[in-house]
Amino acid sequence: MRKRLLLLTAIACILGVAFAAVFVFFPANITMSFASPPVIFLPGENANQPDIGQGNSIGVTVGENKTSVSITLHPTYQKTYYQNITLVKNVESGAGSKAYNLWFKVNNPVSGLPAGSQAKLLVYQAGVARNGAPILTVDLTSSGVSNMITLNANSFYEIDFFVVFPEGQRLPQNPVQASLELIFSPQSETPPTYP
């Protein structure tokens, strides 16, 4: 009798070390329906037009699904201003359409420019004269997330660029690049970072 009680106690102890007492399993289904992008890039009015310098043009390459864009500029000394190079458009329209909030996130800023240089991305309402301040200025020489702006349905913004290169400095021998992301969301909360 005593030996049998000791054996049962041992078995209970062994079983109690590794396993919970009870588990519940609920089924969950995650369905992803991919949609066309509601906010897209488009070439601006001056995309791919002649740029300064012999044989140069303002290069604007929009991705196949209009969700990426690569822009090539050829500024010179002092101040160079590029107008209406690319567009950001909210393509939703009609019933159920909504506005989207936009942010520009500079992941890799322009580097290697001399002191006194500037490189900015400027956002303007479509069609407005450039004698006033832009609705958003993004500094391409420093990383971070810009302020938020809102793009209404069936509307677009025009993207300009402003570059300052001080006189007396040697021009870069290789192109310099800034990598950004356009972040858009129907919500206004700060967008998350991601690995």
Add this chain to the structure above:
Amino acid sequence: MSSLAYAASAAFNPLYTIMSPVSPPVYYVGPEHNLIYNLVLSSRNAVNYTDFEAVPGWSSLSGSWSWPAQGYSGKGFSGTGNPAVASPSTTLSGGTWYVSCKVYHVPSDGYSRGIVLYESSSRMYFLAAAGNNIEIWRLRNNWARIAFTAFNPQGAGWFILNATYTPATGSLYLEVYSISGSRLASVSISDSRVSPSRVGLGVRGAAAATGLFDDFIASYSRNGVVGVSGLSSGWTTILYDSTGNTVASASAGASGAVELDVRLKPEVRDGTIAVKDSLGNTVCSKTFKQVLGGDSFTLHSYKVFDESIGSNRTSASCNVYSTGALHVYDYDLSGRIVVSKSLNYRMGSNNYVSVGCCAHVFNLTDPQSLGVVVAEVQILNGTSNAWFSFYYYGGSSVRAGSASVSLNMNLPHSYTITLYLNGSSLCVEYWVDNVKVNSESYTVSSLTAVGVSVGRYAVGNMYDLYLDMASCEAGAWNLQPSYDDFDDGVDNFFTSTTSSGNAGKTVTGYVFPTLFLEAYDVDKTYYARLLTLSFTVVGQPTVSVWMSNGTSYSSQVKAVNGNLLSPSTSEIQLRRSGVLEMYVNGTIPQSSSITLNLEFSYRLDSQVTVRYPQTLKVTG
């Protein structure tokens, strides 16, 4: 609970901006010259001169004289007699007389040929080549040789005789040169038994004695040289004749002055004096109706601007300086103004008068098309008056006598009227910017240059006229040259003014329309403009700035009496390999100034605009 709310959903679209900076396709270029030079006749000592190409107008005092004869170059003068004496009517007195001529001497014929210092038919000095000698003779009822020396002519040919005479001491001097300029001999003596008052040429030895002469000049100073001063060390001055041949040249040392040797050609018609810097660049070149031995010229220089351009030619800082100018204005349709300089100069054959100025005329309101006189010479022909004028009636031309000359009247120009008398033939030449634009001929019975005028006597128009570097010169010493750049703040040139109503004259600091900066386009067509970002002002200057691409003009950046009325120019096209010129103009009273902080921008259609800084300071 977390204090930071994140968006429930967000999309991330990549955007890449690639920049490949390029060399500037448009860059600043400074104009070549920031100084204005003006070569001016400052003194003339020639009393009488002739190369015998024109009617000499001499009197035959004895023997027989013939013109034209075969000269050393072109026409000459010949006389036959014993003696044969000819002389211009001009009298000399005092000082020292310098007389020079070329003579064709034949040693073997025994005749004497040379220079006469004439008192009367029975009293004169004769300084001549005679046989193998040079000799000084005196006629005081009878001829006496008072000095001589051998010069070994080695055959017949042209020689140069130079004589000097000082009345106060009776000092007589004669030297002879070969035609190549080698000095062969000289002789001198003092004698006071004759009191000449005229100079001329003579021949003697026999009734058939004959002589050929050329290039005569009599003056009150050495007439074998032409002096030029105001030069920089290392600069070269060259005298060209009318065909472009070099007559003489010399390089300046530390003194900044040269003497051009004109012994072989003491009268240069339509002579051009060119000044070149040590690199051979022409600094100044000007044509004069006559350049005479004994003349002195001065090269005046005026600083207009100085500037510095950035290392990559994309910034510029410019300083522009005003100059003294005479402002003749008529702001009254019922008023008038004429400023005048009296000459009352009787002209003989081979004589000339030349008057000129630099002028900018604008703001003309002229409903009756009366015009504005930019420069005018009045003459008296016998008892009749006549006027020879540059008239401006508006637009892009001026009247130069009977001719219309296309001219950009947004810019200042030099205007010169030259009257030249050859016997009874008067030639009137009109020059703009040192280029002859018209010439006219008239026959006159006698000629007196009465005066010089600027303005308009008739009533009925309004205008502004700024005038600088006013000059007047004549072909002989008895009308000494006059020149006024008004930098002393005083009008010393125009001796009288006739005015009424709201019209008048004043001397003020002025910036004539001046090219102070250029922009050069390397690669394609752009549209450029100037914009004033800010400005500072002292006093009440009035300034305008504009651009030109060679065929059109922009509107102006304009400040009036210190107030900025127009901050921006209009846009103007700049073509590939083209130049954009930037001009400034204004009235800058003494001690006033204005500094414009400008931005020069050029755009490629609507897609890209480049902007360069530019500072312009204009100082009174």
